[in-house]
Amino acid sequence: QQQVKQSPQSLIVQKGGISIINCAYENTAFDYFPWYQQFPGKGPALLIAIRPDVSEKKEGRFTISFNKSAKQFSLHIMDSQPGDSATYFCAASKPGNTPLVFGKGTRLSVIA
């Protein structure tokens, strides 16, 4: 059973456009929802994270939108740049220092 479902698998966006990646989760015990960015040959790097007590969090060009009732959250990358081309993973975890459950990832390509 896949606890965190991510879509799309791949995404091509024009430079300057908005990239949107969606995730849905099953377990209502999850209370921490991070997004990770991974470049080829590198480890996942924490990008931005949100808790269920807020509906939106913005850091620079990156925004997480969270819908607790629908059990969905999404990553928006504004003014997408070629340097944003990477694989993005959503994840979720229960309270405390507990393991992350990851989505399958989205390969983003930003073309000029």
Next chain:
Amino acid sequence: DAGVIQSPRHEVTEMGQEVTLRCKPISGHNSLFWYRQTMMRGLELLIYFNNNVPIDDSGMPEDRFSAKMPNASFSTLKIQPSEPRDSAVYFCASSFQSSGTYEQYFGPGTRLTVT
């Protein structure tokens, strides 16, 4: 801060050989996680430790896999004997629970190839 350190970065071995992967977490972090990444299964947890104590090893695929954390600054993941299906990238991550935040920081990974 040097971040999470993993060694070796690449390992190529023959089926049946013992493989040991090493991890040094970020200084001061009290939780350590071992994840495995494959194309088919994505990123999945193998085992994690809190304060050097194994908490959940249900993700360890078989008895061929074992992990230890003898102290707060070192952990090993051992595969004995290795099989071709163990080929994957193995990541170590560490975190410190502070004011309700549980940010996990990943190392660069060890790419294991078993022939």
